[in-house]
């Protein structure tokens with residue numbers, strides 16, 4: 038009997054947990070119970086950075102990773118989260134699934150077996166004031182996540198950035214230490230950020246994917262049959278993508294219905310945001326290191342090939 | 346079975362040979378990994394590293410150092426003088442002042458450890474000097490320190506909010522009234538327990554001169570609270586501000602801190618960290634192993650077998666958490682149990698925010714219960730007193746806290762009223 | 766004995782210097798970040814992350830410093846199991862045992878660092894290999910072990926325990 042531990046940050050009842058859970062059941066059925074996947078939700082086995090190392094070393098067999106940890110551990114992966122790179126998630130999906138599938142898999146391949154890409158969704162800007170007009174972000178106190186993407190975004194629009202851990206953010210918004218930040222619509226509502234920063238600007242500035250991966254060593258120890266069962270029974274990634282986008286839209290819709298200040302940026306407003314950030318793309322890419330610099334033109338080509 | 350006996354003998358043998366607890370835990374951790382885990386000893390170190398590789402812990406060494414600085418300098422004694430002059434007409438005035446200070450400090454720190462250390466390093470010597478028994482003083486401080494996690498901000502509540510997807514701000518708001526309620530309970534008890542202590546006259550002259558000499562000390566909570574609530578710095582950064590402020594005041598205004606003192610306090614704090622951090626790290630690493638073996642979730646499933654209605658559920662949840670709180674640290678208990686309990690609770694109509702407060706208050710008591718009670722361990726390290734004495738000291742306070750827990754569990758409005 | 770004493774004070778001087786410098790650095794980083802930000806001078810990127818790494822270094826160095834100062838916690842309810850006249854022998858065996866435990870973990874610590882090198886782990890935010898920082902782990906375990914070896918050889922050098 039093969040027991041595989043699968044770790045994720047996502048709690049039960051979320052699209053991510055459901056996706057893993059569906060896989061678990063399919064794998065169990067297909068293997069007559071010989072392959073037993075145990076899911077550990079809610080970061081029970083540690084935060085993503087710990088889990089990343091443990092999966093790499095084979096201590097935990099499977100990890101569902103967010104784009105945040107992937108782009109920090111493998112900097113060229115951050116290219117896909119370049120602020121305002123994509124206008125539509127379909128373009129990003131196309132790049133992951135067809136154009137650069139091989140390139141991205143290769144980046145991870147020395148230590149991991151990529152089972153599937155993941156989906157975190159669009160990151161949006163939230164604030165205590167309406168920042169639809171990017172000029173309003175100038176000098177505005179904002180929470181900057183400890184990532185190059187976040188730094189680039191906020192520096193480009195001239196915000197007064199404060200680097201604080203995510204856990205401190207709600208309290209910091211309450212006290213006014215910061216007055217804005219960025220989050221996916223799901224975390225914005227789920228963590229109650231809407232109560233302390235009621236304006237949600239649908240900037241859709243950064244798409245984040247993620248992945249489901251196994252450690253290379255563990256993967257190589259499995260029999261070919263087992264490997265095939267794991268791969269073949271992985272549910273369609275589009276289910277996860279639609280699930281995440283669906284929950285996001287539902288939560289934002291509910292918030293708006295309850296009187297929440299959801300700002301639907303006009304194309305001109307979003308373009309104004311993008312115009313501030315785009316000139317800083319080269320510096321952002323440079324910062325990610327030579328591998329990223331080499332890959333960047335291919336990302337731009339792939340984006341074009343995918344229709345943007 | 347034989348393996349478990351082996352573990353027991355190994356630990357006892359080491360203790361008989363006067364091996365310190367850090368080494369014993371390393372030995373136990375190694376044994377557990379070899380006997381039940383994957384046999385990879387590097388995992389222990391990997392987990393130790395992961396356990397302390399966290400921004401939220403950053404305020405601990407800074408507040409430790411700040412406490413040590415204030416202990417050497419004059420801020421502490423001048424602050425005590427002001428508090429004492431204020432509460433003089435109340436029996437057990439100094440003890441009451443201690444509890445109140447803990448409550449105020451809780452409003453600027455998110456952890457119980459920090460509250461205990463920061464207030465305790467000032468108040469403990471003063472309480473002893475005032476003639477309170479060591480055990481009462483330790484009990485009052487260790488318990489008062491736990492207010493740090495109920496009165497917002499609160500690190501455990503943040504963890505709960507993250508794993509159960511409950512609004513952290515709602516949790517913070519829900520913690521205010523229960524926190525004040527516990528403060529009143531603890532304050533009343535200290536006055537009651539010391540009702541035979543002679544009261545003193547309130548003297549306006551003494552108060553005035555205490556205020557004058559203590560103005561810089563009094564200004565400190567104002568700067569910290571004001572700085573945090575008006576958004577100048579985060580609670581974590583407030584530790585650095587507190588340290589900077591106390592250094593300046595002690596060195597250049599009170600002029601009671603020599604460079605030699607400074608060196609001593611830094612050394613003192615470092616050795617304290619050396620005693621505390623390895624314990625924290627090794628305990629968390631053993632915890633992680635238990636989680637991977639699914640021990641806690643099996644325990645929760647077992648409890649679920651008894652539940653019939655809301656009242657039974659609340660009683661059983663509290664029972665389970667009290668047991669868990671004895672052996673497990675707060676963060677791990679929340680990370681592992683909160684999602685399970687929240688799901689079970691929804692069946693019985695328990696508001697997740699209310700459950701978050703119940704868990705926090707319950708595990709807050711766990712900080713005071715042996716064998717693994719963080720505040721006991723911290724009090725032992727910081728005040729250099731025997732474990733058994735501290736345990737004896739907190740016993741009556743645990744009783745008070747249990748009463749508070751029952752009220753908070755069965756009167757949801759206390760938590761939810763402000764949330765609206 | 767003289768040499769042992771010298772080794773102990775040498776270790777102590779090194780550990781204290783590094784630990785206290787790390788403390789000062791943390792205070793300067795975090796305080797500097799606040800002051801810069803509030804005076805509009807920008808932000809010290811990575812101040813908290815660097816501070817966390819420094820805090821870990823302090824924590825591990827503390828392991829040896831706590832040993833040197835007798836600050837390690839030790840439950841004492843079993844102290845009377847060994848009769849008083851064998852007390853010193855028990856202490857020496859205990860010191861030897863601790864030397865073994867910490868020394869053993871020093872070896873594990875080397876493995877831990879070797880893995881970090883093998884996997885190319887990088888420190889977060891600051892771009893240096895993580896193992897530079899992780900070297901403190903085997904160092905802390907080995908230097909603590911060395912202290913207990915010396916305490917086993919010369920019990921009079923073992924510090925009075927601060928905790929009752």
Ligand code: NA
Nearest residue numbers: 451454493496
């Ligand atoms: Na608090």
Ligand code: NA
Nearest residue numbers: 670671711717
């Ligand atoms: Na406990």
